[in-house]
Amino acid sequence: MKAGVLGVGSLGYHHARILREVPGAEMAGVYDDDAARREKVAAELGVHAFRSRDELLEAVDAAVIAVPTTAHAEVALAAIDAGVHLLIEKPIAHTLAEAEAIVDAAAARKLVVATGHVERFNGALRACEPYLEDPRFIESHRLAPFNPRGTDVAVVLDLMIHDIDLVLSLVGRGVEGVDAVGVPVLTPGADIANARISFDGGAVANITASRVSFERMRKIRFFQNSGYMSLDLAAGTGEFLRLKPGAKLPEGEVGVAALLGLVERIELKGDGAEPLRAELEAWVRAVRGEAPLVVSGEDGRDALAVALRIMERIEQHAAAGMAVRG
Known part of the structure; x- marks a missing residue:
């Protein structure tokens, strides 16, 4: 399973760091709108820095979305349209309508969408x-x-x-x-x-x-x-x-x-065990069909609604x- 990380700020960096070592996943690389940031993280972690979001989505089976919350829906829907399984950092979206759109789109494409409620x-x-x-x-x-x-x-x-x-x-x-x-x-x-x-x-x-x-x-x-x-x-x-x-x-x-x-x-x-590592390992197993999903997109939507x-x-x-x- 080829995987990547979209958004390598403070939390996205750690997703990328751990994802390199998760069994069943091959780290394809990272992308961030900030070119200097993505090149720095890629060099530190020894991974590929993609030049665009679409380039990363074409190269992976699954991706972590760790961009600002206001951009979650736009990035997630583009990834789902590309047939990519997702782990979306919490909150799953900025609005409930956006969360519903993500959940519905993933269901229509039969894609796994997890929400990053690491606790x-x-x-x-x-x-x-x-x-x-x-x-x-x-x-x-x-x-x-x-x-x-x-x-x-x-x-x-x-x-x-x-x-x-x-x-x-x-x-x-x-x-x-x-x-x-x-x-x-x-x-x-x-x-x-x-x-x-x-x-x-x-x-x-x-x-x-x-x-x-x-x-x-x-x-x-x-x-x-x-x-x-x-x-x-x-x-x-x-x-x-x-x-x-x-x-x-x-x-x-x-x-x-x-x-x-x-x-x-x-x-x-x-x-x-590091909770973020356990979260990523569980997500990879779910994408590979080896275990049920622990925190679904629906769970993320319900938490956002409350x-x-x-x-x-x-x-x-x-x-x-x-x-x-x-």
Whole structure:
């Protein structure tokens, strides 16, 4: 399977770096509109630099799209028209209509389109899967220092969408309601946001994202009938706390020591694999027909749909606040 990378900025560079070593794929080369950038990356990685997007699309069976989000649809539809399988970085598109167009075009051509929600391949998340049983409440915090890269979109599409995709996949039920608030701090769009998503069946997710934090944090917690799970996605570790099999709570007041004696703590730890590498390997296997697709174009579209609902609620809250102050 001949593969290439379209867009070799910060993230596209790492896609190209890893794709050279993925079993089942032959790295054909890279393309970027910035000629100096593509030549520099090609020289560093020892790969071919294509002179145009069309030249790359003619030479490959599959491609990673890591161009700015606003260009995703144009590039993806051109690639699909050329018969190329895709992995499109998140968010899959700038608008829901564009996402639908990508999904529909790929289905019509029977092409594989994956969405780059890399947290699905986080080692801690994979380690917790055997213990997940219909979570009723999910809470996540994704905080990062300010970085001009990615500020062409609000924090919801830049950072929060990772956790939106996670909760959609973990709960596995339709979204019933969305409420959200966000605040612009350094950019015109929301730089800090909190969203509350309710699902059919009663599950609730509370998601916080910030790109103006002094600390980095990527943590998520699950509450379910069988216990409590806490994951540090940055470290790839976590823990699952549950009542020991056969344990019964004593009558009357229970001290901390007695309570701890009733609880079983299970350490959760990933295998140390680089999530981006795992994502690319899974994509290559899916394109080659060796395994099912993990994060589909439809998944990317659904995450984008919820993200856009959150942004709409943020705008509504902002407008209501201005009306009160005015």
